[in-house]
Amino acid sequence: MKxxxxxxxxxxxxxxLGLAPYYQDAEETLASASDAIVLHGAVxxxxxxxxxxCVLEFFAANFFxxxxxxSDGQYRVAIPPGAPMCEVLVFMxxxxxxxxxxxxxxxxxxxxxxxxxxxxxxxxxTLLAHPTNAPNEFExxxxxxxxxxxxxxxx
Amino acid sequence: MTNSADDREARKKTQPPxxxxxxxxxxxxxxxxxxxxxxxxxxxxFGPVFGHDAIRPADADLTRQHAGEPLGERIVVSGKVxxxxxxxxxxxxxxxxxxxxxxxxxxxxxxxxxxxxPNFTGCGRLLTNEQGAYSFVSIKPGAYPWxxxxxxxxxxxxxxxxxxxxxxxxxxxxxxFPGDPLLPFDPVFNSIPDENARARLVSAFDLKTTKPGYAxxxxxxxxxxxxxxxxxxxxxx
Numbered sequence: 001m002k003x004x005x006x007x008x009x010x011x012x013x014x015x016x017l018g019l020a021p022y023y024q025d026a027e028e029t030l031a032s033a034s035d036a037i038v039l040h041g042a043v044x045x046x047x048x049x050x051x052x053x054c055v056l057e058f059f060a061a062n063f064f065x066x067x068x069x070x071s072d073g074q075y076r077v078a079i080p081p082g083a084p085m086c087e088v089l090v091f092m093x094x095x096x097x098x099x100x101x102x103x104x105x106x107x108x109x110x111x112x113x114x115x116x117x118x119x120x121x122x123x124x125x126t127l128l129a130h131p132t133n134a135p136n137e138f139e140x141x142x143x144x145x146x147x148x149x150x151x152x153x154x155x
Numbered sequence: 156m157t158n159s160a161d162d163r164e165a166r167k168k169t170q171p172p173x174x175x176x177x178x179x180x181x182x183x184x185x186x187x188x189x190x191x192x193x194x195x196x197x198x199x200x201f202g203p204v205f206g207h208d209a210i211r212p213a214d215a216d217l218t219r220q221h222a223g224e225p226l227g228e229r230i231v232v233s234g235k236v237x238x239x240x241x242x243x244x245x246x247x248x249x250x251x252x253x254x255x256x257x258x259x260x261x262x263x264x265x266x267x268x269x270x271x272x273p274n275f276t277g278c279g280r281l282l283t284n285e286q287g288a289y290s291f292v293s294i295k296p297g298a299y300p301w302x303x304x305x306x307x308x309x310x311x312x313x314x315x316x317x318x319x320x321x322x323x324x325x326x327x328x329x330x331x332f333p334g335d336p337l338l339p340f341d342p343v344f345n346s347i348p349d350e351n352a353r354a355r356l357v358s359a360f361d362l363k364t365t366k367p368g369y370a371x372x373x374x375x376x377x378x379x380x381x382x383x384x385x386x387x388x389x390x391x392x
Contacts, residue, residue, distance in 0.1 A: 002239045003378045004169050007347045007356055009329040010178075011314065014262040017278050018252025018314055022205075046183040053264075059322050064203035087198075087322055094180030096171035096346050098325065118191050144184050154163065154190040155323055 008097035013053050015091070016068060024065040029078035037105060038137045039129055040076040043069050043090070046145030050074070054092040056142075058103075060085065084109040090142060090152075100153045103140050105129050119151050126150045171346035178342040179303050198321050205248040205282065205318070215281040217251070217293040225275035227256025227294030229370040232330070232358065236287045236317065238381035243287025244324075247379075250316040251279040251291065258297030258311075267299050292370060298337055310337035310344065319379035330375045331357045 011019070030036050043051045050073020058065045060083035067077045079086065084106070090099040104110040107128055116124060126148060129140035142150050173185035213219055218229060236244040254260045254277060257269040261276050275294065283289045296311045312329040319325065331338060338344055338357070347353045355376075364372030 003237065003241055004165070004352065004355075005239060005380045006326060006328055006377045007170055007352045008327060009171070009314075009343055009356070010180075011316075011327050012329075013264055014252065014260040015314070017260060017262050017276070018250045018280075019316060021209075021278075021280065022250070046187075049183075051184070057325070059203075089322065089325060091327060092184060094178070094182075094184035096173065096175060096178065096181065096343070098327065099173070099186055100322075114194050115197055117194065123188075145187050149186060149188045152186040152188075152190055154192045 010093055010096050011055060011091045013093045015053075015055055019055055019066065020068070022066050024067050024077060026067070026076055026078040029065075029080070033078075033080050035081045035136065036078045037081065038076065038134075039079055039103065039105070039140055040074060040137070041129075041139050041141040042073045043075065043092075043142045044073060044144065045094075048143075048146070051092055051144070054090065054142075057089040057091070058086040059089070060087070079105070085113070088142075090144075097155070099144075100155050101142065101150050102127055102153070103129050105138050106131065115153075123151050168349040169347065169352035171348075175342065175346040177304075178346055198323055203318060204246070210280055210282055214279050215289075215291040217253075217275065217277065217279045217291065219292075220276055221274040223274040225255065225272050225294050227272075227275075227297075229292065230295050230373055231290060231292050231364055231366055231370045232313070232373045232375055233288065233290035233361075233364050234358075234375040234377060236283050236289065236319075236377045236379060238319065238324070238379055240381055242381070243283070243285070244317075244319050244379055245283060245285055245287055247283040247287070248316075248318045249281050249283065249289055251281075251293075251313060253277045253293065253313040254296040254299055254311075256294050256297050258299030260299075269297070269299065290364075295332065295371075298335075303342065308337050308340070310335040310341050315375075315377070317377065317379060320381070324379040324381070326377070326379055328356065328377075330373075332373070333357055333360055 043054045052071045054069040063083045067075050069075045085104050088101050129138035175181050255272045255275045259269040298308050317326045358373040358375040361372040361374040
């Protein structure tokens with residue numbers, strides 16, 4: 001007989017107290033891998049208000065990074081080359097369990113991905129980061145609600 | 156990792172929903188569109204592995220991080236971290252944070268009019284041992300008010316963050332204390348539909364782990380989602 005997994009609870013507003021020691025230092029990552037990609041963007045709520053108390057965890061094969069949003073709701077993470085897609089767990093006050101999404105760095109990395117099979121075509125753009133004018137830099141925003149709500153997956 | 160329809164139905168009872176209006180912050184932050192199913196066995200890679208090098212013994216004793224000792228009731232919290240099959244989860248990173256004995260967090264945004272304790276930060280971390288067991292020393296956190304609802308108070312709790320074998324094993328939760336009169340009024344705790352699942356977030360007082368003349372023992376066991384059915388089971392760890 002299987003045991004029942006322990007219930008999730010929110011990280012609350014003061015998570016940095018416990019989680020900050022493992023925040024990624026984006027500059028340090030960039031210093032050690034000059035061809036790393038910088039991903040940045042905003043996390044916003046159902047009123048389009050920036051969410052200043054959000055922590056994001058990026059998972060890819062052989063890569064993990066945790067970053068928090070700043071007071072303006074913006075985050076910034078350095079992703080080493082060779083991770084064209086990351087699974088992303090979103091934690092914040094107001095989320096009783098993490099929301100699971102994913103980010104593709106550029107449209108081409110999403111083509112034919114089996115994980116996207118059940119995503120309606122019109123919602124796929126919410127999972128695509130777009131190159132900015134700066135070299136090796138992408139932008140990806142996370143919208144918790146709204147017509148263009150980011151795709152979140154069943155966990 | 157199994158993620159069958161039956162598993163999902165069971166989780167609806169034993170895990171909180173995204174939208175729980177009594178917890179007001181969920182109203183503008185909970186995803187509202189249908190969640191998208193992922194293919195069976197989608198998560199075949201393992202989560203990050205954290206090394207012992209970054210963890211110091213003082214990280215698991217929150218009462219010894221400053222020149223003096225913090226005020227409050229000294230406690231030792233211990234338990235075992237296992238997967239759904241009861242197998243110990245070894246080397247799991249456990250991160251902890253909590254308010255001080257007066258119910259105040261050492262955080263810029265906590266404006267509760269209760270004193271900070273110069274001898275208490277309220278942050279700890281450790282790795283589970285070969286048996287999946289963990290233990291840390293702290294002080295019992297105080298309850299504190301919040302603006303969610305009229306005269307709202309959070310019951311005393313310690314935040315836990317755990318990494319298991321993969322992304323679906325990731326758990327952030329809160330440990331509560333037995334007999335806390337605030338539990339029936341707390342929307343965060345009561346967002347979990349199943350009474351037994353809620354009860355498992357309440358630690359048990361434990362005389363066996365109580366250190367005579369030093370600290371009260373509380374026991375809090377944790378079950379992480381497992382990885383048994385993934386095709387990567389034989390992957391070296």
